[in-house]
Amino acid sequence: MLAPPETGPALSTSEHLALVEAVTAHNYHPLPIVVAEAAGSWVTDVEGRRYLDCLAGYSALNFGHGHPVLLKAARRQLERATLTSRAFHNDQLGPFALGLADLAGMDQVLPMNTGAEAVETAIKLARRWGYDVKGVPDGAAEIVVAADNFHGRTTTIVSFSTDEVARRGYGPYTPGFVVVPYGDTAALRSAITPRTVAVLVEPVQGEAGVIVPPPGYLANVRAACTEADVLLVADEIQSGLGRTGSTFACELEGVVPDVYVLGKALGGGILPVSAVVSRRDVLRVFTPGSHGSTFGGNPLASAVGAAVVELLRSGEYQERARALGEHLTSLLELLVGSGLVGFRTRGLWAGVDIDPARMTGREACERLAARGVLAKDTHGSTIRLAPPLVVEREELDWAVAQLAAVLTEETA
Incomplete structure (x- = not known):
């Protein structure tokens, strides 16, 4: 077993790479860059070399590294309270949820932590809504998804992934998903049945290579969902919060989904913050004890998330x-x-x-x-x-x- 590095000069790039190779699982294949500092659009490695960051944490760093407004909000809250759990109220959650709901033009917010958690929450929400509101027989709900999607890496989510690298070796897979080609409205309409409770779609497919759907696709999906009494769930974890030139990518097509799934930039590059944002008549299907998260909506996350919302208002x-x-x-x-x-x-x-x-x-x-x-x-x-x-x-x-x-x- 390796001993921890001794206190002293920082490890060199080669030393750090060797250490990481030895003591972390190899679930990533990162470039051999070891970042030590970051500010704005630039990062500096342990050898003092600077790089222009053209990935921005897969859009988690929409506002750059160390945005002063976000750092100020985090520092202030660090001195006050960081975690209460949802067993109690905290004074940051309400203002954060109010601001985010207003920004999205929705009624309510269900705060979580990671993007994958938010997607899982949206899946549970759609299924429960389907059973309690639409009247789908229990256990029969289906969600229509797009090929080449990326919504996270949990067992349920990779069950409907078409990326074999992300999916292989994790069965048995969760049923209840129907995959159709991205951008194909006819295929999507054909896939909707009385058992369908939601269509889950990325307005722009990020991991697939920034795949932009054909003009009118999202509007057609919206129409199909409305006609069939199906929830349109927009995964805007990467595309949302300013990245596409609007607050939400759906807005570029004049589309309002029933549910927004948000993450990444919502935490300002400081900590994981995600949320499901929807109407009251949809989110009301969650009742006390039916879903939750110890860290979801914690005071530190809420303070940073509220500051992110304020940055987007102008x-x-x-x-x-x-x-x-x-x-x-x-x-x-x-x-x-x-x-x-x-x-x-x-x-x-x-x-x-x-x-x-x-x-x-x-x-x-x-x-x-x-x-x-x-x-x-x-x-x-x-x-x-x-x-x-x-x-x-x-x-x-x-x-x-x-x-x-x-x-x-x-x-x-």
């Missing part, structure tokens, strides 16, 4: 994402045919498809890191770009210039 970050996203689109257009075979953007969020004959997405991210840009690959030759919404236009220019240079490098 629309400044949404507008930055919209304008910078248009600029990013114009920059990427220049690279198509010169190493890029295509890309998709929605606000300040891009899925970039590299010519697989040149390199894999992993190789591209390794080369970008060597040039001071952090990004993440997915599904072979696709990389995702999602810098914090506080990034400057000039920093975007520089990051895409590094990508252009990587695309023209000779392969080894």
Whole structure:
């Protein structure tokens, strides 16, 4: 068994990598960057090298690293109270829930911690609503989901994943889900039956490579759900809270879901905060003891979440994402045919498809890191770009210039 490192100088990159390799499970394959400090859109590793963060914690860092307003809210609450459990009230939960419900145009909030917890909560909510309100026979509820989805990694959620890497080896799988192609309204309508209680969908599929559905798709899903008396559950854990140029990606299509599932940026990059936000007539199916979480709605999380909501009220970050996203689109257009075979953007969020004959997405991210840009690959030759919404236009220019240079490098 390894002894803990002695107090003294910080471990070097190679020492840290060796330690992590030895004492942590290998469920990730991170780039060999060891971050020691972070501020705004930049991080600094243990060797003092700086990198522009173009992943932003999968949108958990929409407001950048160490946003002063969020740090102030966290520090203030740290000195007061951090946890009470929901066995008691705390003075931060009510204001947080009120602000978030108002921001979403809904009535009530059910606070949780991680995104996966929020998705699990939404699944339980849809099933219970189906039994108690719609009248679906007990145990027969079905939820329609999209292929290539990513909603988390719990046993229930991976049961309806079509990603074999995420799914394999975790059976027996939870029944009650019907998978249809993403963007295919006809297939979705055909899948809805009297047993259907909800359609669970990402307005933009993040993990799949920032896949934007065809125009009108979300509106058609909304119409199908309304006609069949089915809940439309929008997983906006990655797409929500400013990332796509609006508070919620659904708004870009003029769609209001029955349930929002939120997370990541709701915690401001400081701690896990998630929530299910819906109407009172939907959330009322939860009764005392039927669902809960020790840490959900804790005072520290609520204080930070309330500060996040306040940052979004002015629309400044949404507008930055919209304008910078248009600029990013114009920059990427220049690279198509010169190493890029295509890309998709929605606000300040891009899925970039590299010519697989040149390199894999992993190789591209390794080369970008060597040039001071952090990004993440997915599904072979696709990389995702999602810098914090506080990034400057000039920093975007520089990051895409590094990508252009990587695309023209000779392969080894």
